[in-house]
Amino acid sequence: MNNLLEQLSLHNITGRQFIGVEAWITADSLVTPTSFSVLGGALGFAVPKANISGLEDFVVRDFWETEFHCNETNTESFIKTCKENSDLFQLKSDDDDLEKLRSSTNIYKAIYAVAQSLHNILKCSDSQGCDKALEVKPWEVVEALKHVNFTIKNGERVWFDHTGAAVNRYELVNWQRGSDGSIEFKPVGYYDASLPSDQRFALNTEAIIWPGGGKEVKI
Template structure:
C-alpha cells in the first residue's frame, strides 16, 4: 500500500483516506464502513486478503453502500467465492490485477534430469552401472501424494526477479566491473535505483 500511495502522489492522484482492519477487529471494520459512507471518493483500491474482503463486502451490503468502483489485488479479485448475487451490487465492474504466471528457468532440465533420476533411481544416459536407464513413460503415481502448490512459486520467482533488478541497478550506479570491483564512494539515492531498473 505504501508503494501505491507514493506512486499515486507522484501521478497527482488524490487519495481521500487509507484505512486498515483485520478479521479479528470487527469494530475497526465498522469504522471503515463509516469512512466509506462519509467519503466522496468513488474508487476504492482494496489491498485486502480474501477473508477481509469477504467481511467488508458483507458490511457494505448490509449498509447498502453501492456505486463505488473497486480495484482489487489477486488475493480477492480472482476468488470465485466472492461472486454472489449480493456482492455483485457492491462489486459489479470491479477491476483487478494478478501476478503473471512464472516461467521458471531451469525447471525443464531439473524435471528431466534431477527429479526424474532421483525419484525413479535411474540414469538418463545409463553411465552409472548401479542404476537402470530411465523410461519416458514412468508412472508418476508410484511417487505418492504431493500436495505442494506450484502456483505459489510465482511469488518467490517475482521476488527473485525484483532482487536481481535492484542488484543490477546498483551494479550500474556503482559502476562495478569484474577487475576493479565497485566504487564505494558513490552515494546511492533511492530514485536513482528505480530509474536504473530496466
C-alpha cells in the first residue's frame, strides 16, 4: 500500500474514492504530508478501539517506573525512589496513545476466552479450586472455546458459534482532516453481527467527508 500511495502521489492521482481493508485503513504508517491528497475521504472497516478497564493505570505505572527507574513501593536497593518533580517534557517523544489501540482488544478477549476454557476443563470453583491433576490437551481447549460465554468489563459479550468463529464487530472509519490539521480516522458507522439482522449495519452519511473535502459524493 505504501508503494501504491507513493506512485499515486507521484502522478498526482487524486479525488478517487478508496475503500480500505482492515490491514491499512487505520495504519499510522500511511499518514504522511502528502497522503491525505490521495486517501482523504477513504472509507473502511476497522477493529473497534480498545476500552480495557485498568490497562491505562497499569501501562502508565509501568511506563513511569521504566523511564525514571523507580518504584514507589519497592524499597530494594537497586530501585530508587521516584522523584517528586520529574521532568515529563523529556518524554514528549513517547507517543503511546492508548486511545488508538484497536487489535489489543481482540488480544484481551482471546486471553480471557482461553482462560475461561481452561477454567471449565479443570472444573474450577471458588470453594474447590481446580483439578490440577488433569492433563489438558490442545484439542480440548479448542473444543471448550466453542462453549464459552462471558461478558468483559466494558459490557461486551464474548462467545463463539458452533464452528468456533467469533462474532464480528467493526467500526466504519473515514479519513478526515482534524481541526488542528492532523489526519483522523473518524468513526461514521459500524457493523455488529451480534445484533438482529436489520440492526447490524449503521451508517451516518452526514458525518462522512468524501474525496475533495465535500459532504456530497461527486460523480
